Amino acid sequence: MLKDIFPVSIDTVVxxxxxxxxxxxxxxxxxxxxxxxNTLEILYHFDKELRLKHLRLTVxxxxxxxxxxxxxxxxxxxxxxxxxxxxxxxEGLAIDYDRTLYLDEExxxxxxCKYTVMKSLNEVDPSTPxxxxxxxxxxx
Amino acid sequence: xxxTVIPFGPQHPVLPEPIHLTLTVEDEIITEAFPAxxxxxxxxxxxxxxxxxxxxxxxxxxxxxxxxxxxAMCYCQGIxxxxxxxxxxxxxxxxxxxxxxxxxHSHLLWLGLFADSFGFExxxxxxxxxxxxxxxxxxxxxxxxxxxxxxxxxxxxxxxNSEQLQWMRVELAExxxxxxxxxxxxxxxxxxxKRTVGKGVIxxxxxxxxxxxxxxxxxxxxxxxxxxxxxxxxxxxxFEPVVETEGDCYSRSKIRFRExxxxxxxxxxxxxxxxxxxxxxKVRGRPDGETVSRVEQPxxxxxxxxxxxxxxxxxxxxxxTPTFANIPALLSMLPGMWLSDVPVIVLSIDPCISCTEx
Numbered sequence: 001m002l003k004d005i006f007p008v009s010i011d012t013v014v015x016x017x018x019x020x021x022x023x024x025x026x027x028x029x030x031x032x033x034x035x036x037x038n039t040l041e042i043l044y045h046f047d048k049e050l051r052l053k054h055l056r057l058t059v060x061x062x063x064x065x066x067x068x069x070x071x072x073x074x075x076x077x078x079x080x081x082x083x084x085x086x087x088x089x090x091e092g093l094a095i096d097y098d099r100t101l102y103l104d105e106e107x108x109x110x111x112x113c114k115y116t117v118m119k120s121l122n123e124v125d126p127s128t129p130x131x132x133x134x135x136x137x138x139x140x
Numbered sequence: 141x142x143x144t145v146i147p148f149g150p151q152h153p154v155l156p157e158p159i160h161l162t163l164t165v166e167d168e169i170i171t172e173a174f175p176a177x178x179x180x181x182x183x184x185x186x187x188x189x190x191x192x193x194x195x196x197x198x199x200x201x202x203x204x205x206x207x208x209x210x211x212a213m214c215y216c217q218g219i220x221x222x223x224x225x226x227x228x229x230x231x232x233x234x235x236x237x238x239x240x241x242x243x244x245h246s247h248l249l250w251l252g253l254f255a256d257s258f259g260f261e262x263x264x265x266x267x268x269x270x271x272x273x274x275x276x277x278x279x280x281x282x283x284x285x286x287x288x289x290x291x292x293x294x295x296x297x298x299x300x301n302s303e304q305l306q307w308m309r310v311e312l313a314e315x316x317x318x319x320x321x322x323x324x325x326x327x328x329x330x331x332x333x334k335r336t337v338g339k340g341v342i343x344x345x346x347x348x349x350x351x352x353x354x355x356x357x358x359x360x361x362x363x364x365x366x367x368x369x370x371x372x373x374x375x376x377x378x379f380e381p382v383v384e385t386e387g388d389c390y391s392r393s394k395i396r397f398r399e400x401x402x403x404x405x406x407x408x409x410x411x412x413x414x415x416x417x418x419x420x421x422k423v424r425g426r427p428d429g430e431t432v433s434r435v436e437q438p439x440x441x442x443x444x445x446x447x448x449x450x451x452x453x454x455x456x457x458x459x460x461t462p463t464f465a466n467i468p469a470l471l472s473m474l475p476g477m478w479l480s481d482v483p484v485i486v487l488s489i490d491p492c493i494s495c496t497e498x
Contacts, residue, residue, distance in 0.1 A: 027351035029460035
């Protein structure tokens with residue numbers, strides 16, 4: 001089971017990450033989970049001599065989260081992935097793909113948010129530019 | 141000097157899978173590299189919403205064909221950790237044997253492709269010829285060459301009898317002899333060295349700070365290998381990670397070559413020590429809780445974050461594959477190199493884009 005998890009907030013996540021880097025930890029990855037309709041949980045994983053340490057950040061869906069890519073450059077890729085799949089906006093990304101790492105530009109919904117449902121094809125209004133089979137989504 | 145932007149990929153003769161690089165060059169020297177993904181993103185992690193905990197074994201095996209066994213082992217170990225399942229010792233040894241067989245056929249595949257990337261076709265052919273013997277072992281012991289489907293929550297689905305184990309030892313002895321002969325060319329040939337030594341160098345500090353994984357990390361002098369965690373039966377075998385210090389393409393190929401011989405040694409140890417007994421524990425109930433499971437894939441550290449909620453479906457399955465960790469290194473490896481070195485350097489991280497995008 002998961003051990004060594006430390007809660008952080010939006011204000012402290014970058015500072016805590018910087019401390020972890022000073023302590024000699026290697027960046028491993030970030031995991032994002034949709035907790036409920038409005039909340040997402042972001043877990044930052046770090047490793048030092050095969051021992052993992054995790055920071056847990058709970059945020060509202062529409063909140064912008066500061067990027068840790070200024071501390072660990074390698075984080076830019078996974079932060080872009082989360083931006084694509086969960087629709088979170090990361091501020092200050094070292095390289096920002098603007099939600100096109102995996103997705104096409106016209107996709108506006110977050111495919112990994114399980115509380116998001118797509119409109120079926122017959123609900124799509126072809127007159128609106130954002131619409132399309134992959135276009136608009138409807139929040140539950 | 142005039143800057144030119146050159147698109148490399150997603151379709152390129154040297155790339156086994158699609159990745160795009162936007163290369164900025166001055167004359168023929170690269171000044172900047174920018175990767176782009178998204179050509180084969182399948183969203184496999186989201187299938188946890190409709191596939192149950194047991195069905196997901198088949199899904200994770202298909203994240204990557206080349207290391208299907210190790211993906212399934214990582215997933216099963218995670219679920220076993222959450223549920224507190226004790227895997228029978230024989231199953232742990234069988235997992236070691238099959239995972240090392242998978243590492244071997246993956247490294248042999250890569251060594252062939254790597255030789256192809258600098259135009260050494262006969263070396264490519266010889267490595268793939270040896271690989272066939274490894275795939276024959278897979279087929280004889282599991283019924284399949286690539287997607288072996290041997291893992292289950294609580295153990296493994298298949299056993300090996302003593303004849304099979306001894307036959308495997310004989311086959312591996314032949315493979316070892318052939319490999320050592322081929323190693324003289326891979327590690328000593330003038331052409332190979334000319335194309336790989338000093339190319340795409342990553343220092344030890346860079347490798348650590350970029351969070352690299354596997355042979356790419358160890359070639360820069362960092363002695364980190366998830367097998368040191370002692371998962372499955374690795375804690376009962378003599379194991380030291382293979383490390384090189386130069387951090388260039390040559391070191392990365394040397395690491396993989398030495399790991400082939402190390403895998404043979406680990407299989408021999410496992411065959412000698414494998415205990416009799418059950419191969420699968422009974423599993424009751426449904427998982428509830430969260431865990432991180434880590435194993436060493438051929439390309440490096442594989443991480444599964446699993447969150448279960450007591451129902452038949454998981455809440456979240458997050459897979460971080462080693463290529464995902466190694467892609468940022470390309471941004472440091474490529475600047476300053478010749479355009480003609482790009483295929484060799486890109487191949488040197490053993491990119492698996494199916495794994496990366498899932």
